[in-house]
Amino acid sequence: xxxxxxxxAPHTGRTVTSNDIKIxxxxxNVFYGDNHAIKDVSVDIExxxxxxxxxPSGCGKSTxxxxxxxxxxxxxxxxxxxxICIDDEDIYDRRVDPVQLRAKVGMVFQKPxxxxxxxxxxxxxxPKIHGMARNKAELDEIVEKALRRGAIxxxxxxxxxxxxxxxxxxxxxxxxxxxxxxxxxxxxxxDEPCSAxxxxxxxxxxxxxxxxxxxxxxxxxxxxxxxxxxVSQKTAFFHLGNLVEYGETGKIFTNPEDSRTEAYITGRxx
Amino acid sequence: xxxxxxxxxxxxxxxGGFFAGRRRALSDAGGDHRRLHSLPAYxxxxxxxxxxxxxxxxxTVWLLAQPLVVGLVVVGDLPQDVVTEGSSMDLVMSEVRxxxxxxxxxxxxxxxxxxxxxxxxxxxxxxxxxxxxxxQIVSGQLPQPVISAAQxxxxxxxxGDWLMSGAALAAALAGLLWALRETGAAFRARNAxxxxxxxxxxxxASLAVLTTLGIVLSLIFNTVEFFRIYPASEFFGSLTWSPSxxxxxELGIWPLLWGTLYISxxxxxxxxxxxxxAAIYLSEYASRRVRSVVKPLLEVLAGIPTIVYGxxxxxxxxxxxxxxxxxxxxxxxxxxxxxxxxxxxMGIMLIPFVSSLSDDIINxxxxxxxxxxxxxxxxxxxxxxxxILPAALPGIVGAILLAxxxxxxxxxxxxxxxxxxxxxxxxxxxxxxxxxxKIVSQLTGDADFSSPEALVAFALGMTLFVITLALNIVxxxxxxxxxxxxx
Numbered sequence: 085x086x087x088x089x090x091x092x093a094p095h096t097g098r099t100v101t102s103n104d105i106k107i108x109x110x111x112x113n114v115f116y117g118d119n120h121a122i123k124d125v126s127v128d129i130e131x132x133x134x135x136x137x138x139x140p141s142g143c144g145k146s147t148x149x150x151x152x153x154x155x156x157x158x159x160x161x162x163x164x165x166x167x168i169c170i171d172d173e174d175i176y177d178r179r180v181d182p183v184q185l186r187a188k189v190g191m192v193f194q195k196p197x198x199x200x201x202x203x204x205x206x207x208x209x210x211p212k213i214h215g216m217a218r219n220k221a222e223l224d225e226i227v228e229k230a231l232r233r234g235a236i237x238x239x240x241x242x243x244x245x246x247x248x249x250x251x252x253x254x255x256x257x258x259x260x261x262x263x264x265x266x267x268x269x270x271x272x273x274x275d276e277p278c279s280a281x282x283x284x285x286x287x288x289x290x291x292x293x294x295x296x297x298x299x300x301x302x303x304x305x306x307x308x309x310x311x312x313x314x315v316s317q318k319t320a321f322f323h324l325g326n327l328v329e330y331g332e333t334g335k336i337f338t339n340p341e342d343s344r345t346e347a348y349i350t351g352r353x354x
Numbered sequence: 355x356x357x358x359x360x361x362x363x364x365x366x367x368x369x370g371g372f373f374a375g376r377r378r379a380l381s382d383a384g385g386d387h388r389r390l391h392s393l394p395a396y397x398x399x400x401x402x403x404x405x406x407x408x409x410x411x412x413x414t415v416w417l418l419a420q421p422l423v424v425g426l427v428v429v430g431d432l433p434q435d436v437v438t439e440g441s442s443m444d445l446v447m448s449e450v451r452x453x454x455x456x457x458x459x460x461x462x463x464x465x466x467x468x469x470x471x472x473x474x475x476x477x478x479x480x481x482x483x484x485x486x487x488x489x490q491i492v493s494g495q496l497p498q499p500v501i502s503a504a505q506x507x508x509x510x511x512x513x514g515d516w517l518m519s520g521a522a523l524a525a526a527l528a529g530l531l532w533a534l535r536e537t538g539a540a541f542r543a544r545n546a547x548x549x550x551x552x553x554x555x556x557x558x559a560s561l562a563v564l565t566t567l568g569i570v571l572s573l574i575f576n577t578v579e580f581f582r583i584y585p586a587s588e589f590f591g592s593l594t595w596s597p598s599x600x601x602x603x604e605l606g607i608w609p610l611l612w613g614t615l616y617i618s619x620x621x622x623x624x625x626x627x628x629x630x631x632a633a634i635y636l637s638e639y640a641s642r643r644v645r646s647v648v649k650p651l652l653e654v655l656a657g658i659p660t661i662v663y664g665x666x667x668x669x670x671x672x673x674x675x676x677x678x679x680x681x682x683x684x685x686x687x688x689x690x691x692x693x694x695x696x697x698x699x700m701g702i703m704l705i706p707f708v709s710s711l712s713d714d715i716i717n718x719x720x721x722x723x724x725x726x727x728x729x730x731x732x733x734x735x736x737x738x739x740x741x742i743l744p745a746a747l748p749g750i751v752g753a754i755l756l757a758x759x760x761x762x763x764x765x766x767x768x769x770x771x772x773x774x775x776x777x778x779x780x781x782x783x784x785x786x787x788x789x790x791x792k793i794v795s796q797l798t799g800d801a802d803f804s805s806p807e808a809l810v811a812f813a814l815g816m817t818l819f820v821i822t823l824a825l826n827i828v829x830x831x832x833x834x835x836x837x838x839x840x841x
C-alpha cells in the first residue's frame with residue numbers, strides 16, 4: 085500500500101500497521117462551549133471504502149465528521165480532545181496547517197453550495213489557490229478530469245462558463261463533489277449529501293459515491309438508513325454523542341449487537 | 355366651526371358607534387357571544403370605522419379643495435384692470451389673501467367688528483388703521499377691488515367651513531346608521547373590519563406617495579417657470595456662476611455640478627475603502643464581543659448631525675490641512691475651507707453608512723459558501739477575496755451608490771467646509787461650492803421669488819433630484835438583482 089504525505093512536515097517513516105486503516109480516532113471528545121457533543125469516540129476508518137455515520141439528529145455524527153478535516157476550528161466556541169490520525173499522522177498536531185489539511189480531506193456539504201461563479205471557476209477554485217496547475221492547459225485538464233470524476237462532464241462540457249448556480253440541485257451537488265475532487269484529496273467527507281436532492285438525483289449521487297470508493301476513503305453522514313445500507317461497507321451508529329456500534333454494514337442492519345442500534349434501525353428511537 | 359371641534363365630534367361619534375355596535379350585536383345574539391359570527395369588539399370597530407373613515411375622507415378632500423374653488427371664484431369676479439403693469443394675477447391674489455388674513459386678525463383682536471369687516475363701505479384707510487391697531491404689518495395702499503375680493507373670499511370661506519362641517523357630520527351619521535343597520539348576529543364584522551383596516555393603510559400609503567408627488571410637481575413647475583425667464587442653454591451651457599440681484603447674472607450650473615462631484619468623489623475615496631474594510635473586519639474577523647462594541651460605536655457616527663461635522667471641518671480639519679498644505683507648508687492651500695476639507699469630513703460621515711450596509715450584505719452571504727471555500731483548503735482572506743466579496747459585490751455597489759447620493763445631497767458640511775466660491779478648478783485645495791450650498795444661499799435673504807436668481811434654486815434642486823433619483827434607481831436595481839442570487 086502507498087503512504088501519502090499529508091503535510092510538508094518530515095515523515096517519521098513509521099509504516100502503517102494495518103494495511104487498510106486510513107483514519108484512526110482515539111478517545112475523541114468535542115465540546116461546544118459547555119455542551120459535550122462527542123463523548124470518547126474511538127474509530128478506525130478504512131481506505132478505499134465507504135463508511136456511513138448514522139444516528140438520530142443531534143447525535144454528533146456531523147460534528148465528528150467535521151473533526152476529520154478540522155472544520156470545527158472555524159467555530160469559535162469549539163474545543164476538541166483526543167487524537168485523530170490520518171495515515172498515522174495526528175491532524176491536531178501543531179505542525180499541521182489546517183488549511184492544507186482541508187485540501188487533502190475534501191468535504192461535500194448537505195446543501196449544494198456552488199460559488200456564484202462559472203462552472204469552470206467553481207472547479208478551478210481549489211487547484212488555483214493551491215497552485216496545482218502550471219498553466220491554463222493544465223488547469224483545463226484538471227477541471228475536465230474532476231468533472232468527469234464527478235460524473236457531470238457530459239452535462240456541462242458545452243457550458244463550462246455558465247454560472248454554477250444555474251444547474252439543477254442534483255447537478256449542483258455533483259459539481260460540488262467534482263470541486264472537492266479537483267484538489268486531489270485522499271479522504272472525501274460527505275455531510276448528508278443527498279438530503280436536499282430528489283430521488284433521481286440521489287440515485288445518481290449514490291452511484292457516484294460507489295465509484296469514488298475506488299480512489300478515496302469516503303465517509304458519509306446520512307439520515308437515510310436505506311442510503312447507508314446501499315452505499316456503505318462499514319457503518320457507525322452514533323447516539324447522544326456516543327459511538328454505540330461500528331461494524332460491517334450488513335451486520336449492523338441485520339444483526340446489531342447493541343439494543344439501541346436495533347431500536348434505531350427498526351424505527352423505535354430517533 | 356373650527357376643524358378641531360369637528361374632529362372631536364366625529365371621534366365622539368365613533369366612540370359611541372363602537373359601544374352601540376357592540377351592544378346591538380350582543381343583544382341580537384341574546385347576550386351569548388358564541389352565537390355571533392365575530393368577537394363582539396369587531397362589531398364595535400366596524401361601526402367606529404364606518405363613522406370615522408367617511409367623515410375623515412370628506413374632511414380631507416374638502417380642506418384640500420375649498421381653497422382652490424374659492425380662489426377660482428374670486429379670480430373670476432376680479433376686474434381685469436387690477437392687474438397692473440409689472441404685476442400678475444398671482445401677485446394680486448396673494449395680496450388678496452394677505453388682506454383676508456389681516457381682516458381675520460383685526461376681527462380676532464377686536465379692533466374691527468365682524469359687521470364692519472363685511473361692510474361694503476370698508477375702505478383701505480380704515481383697514482390700514484385697524485391693522486396697525488391690531489399690530490399687523492401694513493403694506494401700501496390697497497386698491498378697492500382687492501378689498502372687495504378679500505371680503506368675498508372671507509364670505510366664501512366662511513360658508514365653505516359651515517358646509518364642510520355639515521357634510522362631515524352627515525357622513526359620520528350616515529356611516530353610523532349604515533353600520534348599526536347591518537349589525538346582527540350573522541353579520542361578518544370581522545371581515546368588514548379587515549377591509550376597513552386595509553382602506554386605512556392604503557390611505558396612509560397614498561398620502562405619502564401624493565406628498566412626494568406634490569413636492570416633485572412644485573419643483574417641476576418652478577423649474578419650468580425659471581426656464582421661461584432664463585434660457586436653458588445658458589443654464590446648462592455656461593461655465594460661470596455669478597448671480598447678481600441687480601440683473602445680468604450668469605447662472606451656469608457647471609461650476610456647482612463640478613464642485614458637487616469633486617467633493618463627493620473625495621468623500622467616496624475616503625469612505626469606501628475604510629467603510630468596506632471595517633465591514634469585512636466586523637463581519638468576518640471580529641469576535642462577537644468586539645463586534646457588539648464596535649458596530650454600535652461606528653453607527654453612532656451616523657447619528658451625529660451633519661452640522662456638527664461641518665463645525666469639525668471648519669474648526670479642526672481645515673486648520674489642520676492648512677498647517678500642512680497652507681502657506682506655512684506646501685503653499686497649495688489659501689484658506690481652510692476647501693474641497694479637500696469638505697471631502698474628508700464628508701467621507702468620515704459616510705464611513706458608517708458604507709460599513710453598516712456592507713456589513714449587512716456580507717453577512718447575508720450564506721455560511722455554506724464560506725464552508726465550501728474553507729473545505730477546499732482556502733484561507734480566510736482567500737475566501738473573502740475570491741468568494742465572499744464577488745458574491746456580495748452587487749450589494750456593495752448598491753451601498754456605494756446610496757452613499758454617493760447622500761454625498762451629493764449633503765449641505766451643511768459643504769457650507770462650512772468648502773467655502774462659497776463657485777469655481778471650476780482641479781486643485782482640491784481650492785474653495786469650491788456645491789449645488790446644495792448654492793440653493794441655500796440663493797433662497798436665504800430678501801430675494802424676490804419671481805426673479806431668476808431665486809428661481810434658479812428650483813432648477814438646481816431639480817437637477818440634484820434627477821441625479822440622486824437616477825443613482826437610487828441604479829442602486830435599487832443592483833441590490834434587487836443581488837437578492838435574487840441565492841434563491
